[in-house]
Amino acid sequence: MGSMTSYTLLSAAKINLYLEIIGHRPDGFHEMAMVMQSVNLCDRITLTNLPAAIRRLQCDHPQVPTDNSNLALKAVDLLTYKFPELANRGVDITIEKNIPVGAGLAGGSSNAAATLVGLNLLWKLGLTQIELEELSAQLGSDIPFCIRGGTAIATGRGEILDPISSLTDLYVVLAKYESLSVSTPWAYKTYRANFSDRYADISDNATLQERQKRVHAGPMVTAITHKDGAAIGSHLHNDLERVVLPAHDKVQQLRDYMASYGGLGTMMSGSGPTVFTLTSTQDAADEILHKVRAALPDPDLKLWSTCFTATGIRLESETKN
Numbered sequence: 001m002g003s004m005t006s007y008t009l010l011s012a013a014k015i016n017l018y019l020e021i022i023g024h025r026p027d028g029f030h031e032m033a034m035v036m037q038s039v040n041l042c043d044r045i046t047l048t049n050l051p052a053a054i055r056r057l058q059c060d061h062p063q064v065p066t067d068n069s070n071l072a073l074k075a076v077d078l079l080t081y082k083f084p085e086l087a088n089r090g091v092d093i094t095i096e097k098n099i100p101v102g103a104g105l106a107g108g109s110s111n112a113a114a115t116l117v118g119l120n121l122l123w124k125l126g127l128t129q130i131e132l133e134e135l136s137a138q139l140g141s142d143i144p145f146c147i148r149g150g151t152a153i154a155t156g157r158g159e160i161l162d163p164i165s166s167l168t169d170l171y172v173v174l175a176k177y178e179s180l181s182v183s184t185p186w187a188y189k190t191y192r193a194n195f196s197d198r199y200a201d202i203s204d205n206a207t208l209q210e211r212q213k214r215v216h217a218g219p220m221v222t223a224i225t226h227k228d229g230a231a232i233g234s235h236l237h238n239d240l241e242r243v244v245l246p247a248h249d250k251v252q253q254l255r256d257y258m259a260s261y262g263g264l265g266t267m268m269s270g271s272g273p274t275v276f277t278l279t280s281t282q283d284a285a286d287e288i289l290h291k292v293r294a295a296l297p298d299p300d301l302k303l304w305s306t307c308f309t310a311t312g313i314r315l316e317s318e319t320k321n
C-alpha cells in the first residue's frame, strides 16, 4: 500500500459584530454590510488520502449529515468539478464537532473552509488563499470569511471581504439552547416578508457608492480601528434580531439576562439563535458565564467562554504513515 498522509486542521466559528441587510438582490440573496469576527471555538477536521476515488465522512455530532449534503463533502465535489483531473483522488474526512449546529456561528461553513485549505495541502494543488476564497464563494456566502479569519468587513452576499485591523484582545461568552436551531433561509425570508420597506431593491450593477449610502456601519468600523472595546460593544447591530427574537421568547429572555451582567455589549450572532456578550478580560467572561448559568439552570442551555482570534483555519498537525 502507498503512504498515507493526514492533515488535521482547526476551523474557527465566527460571530457577526455588525449585520445590516441593505437590500434584495436579483439573484434572490440579500446585499449585506457586515463585520465578521473569528472566535476561538473550533471544530477539528482530519483529512486522510485514500488510494481509490472514495470520498467518505464521519462526524461525532448526530445532527450533522454525513452524506453529500455535508458542506465538507460539497467542498471536495466543488474542487473535483473545477479540476476534473482530481476525479480519481480519494479522501477520508473526520469532523470533531465543537461548534454548535444551526447556531449562526458558521460551523458548516468553517468545515468547508478547512476542507478546501486542507485538500490544497493534501493534494498539493498550489492554490493561493485568494483563489481558495474565490472558489469557496460558490459554496456559501460565509465561507470566504471562514478561510480568511480574523476581523473583516463583508459586503455583497457576504463574500466580498475588506480587511480591517484584526481584533484579538477581546473575550466572548456564547450561549445557545442546544435543542433550538434557526434556519438561515427562514430568517432572511421572514425579514424580507416583514421589513422589506427598510430597504430598496438593489440592482447587480449598483455602484459601491450607491451601496455605501445605505450602510450605517461607520461607527463600528471606527471603533474597531481604534480597538475601543467599549465602543465596539455599544455599536453591535444585527438586523436579523428583528425576526428571530420575536419568534423565540427564550432567546429574547436569554439576551436580556446576558445584557444585564455588565459586559461590553450583547447581541445575537448571524441568523441565531446563539447570543454573545463581549468582555475585555477572560475573568469577566467567566464571571458572566457563571451568572447566566445560575440565572438559567436549564441543562439545554450550553455556554462557552472564549476569545477573539486572528486565524480562521489553523493547521494543527501533519502525519505521514
Ligand SMILES: C[C@](O)(CO)[C@H](O)COP(=O)(O)OP(=O)(O)OC[C@H]1O[C@@H](n2ccc(N)nc2=O)[C@H](O)[C@@H]1O
Binding pocket: 016, 019, 028, 029, 030, 031, 032, 034, 104, 106, 109, 139, 140, 141, 142, 143, 156, 157, 158, 184, 185, 188, 189, 270, 271
Ligand atoms: C447569516 C450569516 O451567517 C451572517 O454571516 C450569513 O449571511 C449566511 O451565510 P451562509 O450560511 O453562508 O449562507 P448561504 O449558504 O450562502 O445561503 C443560505 C441562504 O441564506 C439566504 N441568504 C444568505 C446570504 C445572503 N447574503 N442573503 C441571503 O438571502 C438565502 O436564502 C440562502 O439560500
Ligand SMILES: Nc1ncnc2c1ncn2[C@@H]1O[C@H](COP(=O)(O)OP(=O)(O)OP(=O)(O)O)[C@@H](O)[C@H]1O
Binding pocket: 063, 064, 065, 069, 070, 071, 072, 095, 100, 101, 102, 103, 104, 105, 106, 107, 108, 109, 111, 112, 142, 182, 184, 270, 271, 272
Ligand atoms: N459540516 C457541517 N457542519 C454542520 N452542519 C452542516 C455541515 N454540513 C452541512 N450541515 C447542515 O447545515 C445546517 C446548518 O449548519 P451550520 O451549523 O453551519 O449553521 P449556522 O451556524 O447557522 O450557519 P451560518 O451561520 O453560516 O448560517 C445543519 O443543520 C446541517 O444540516
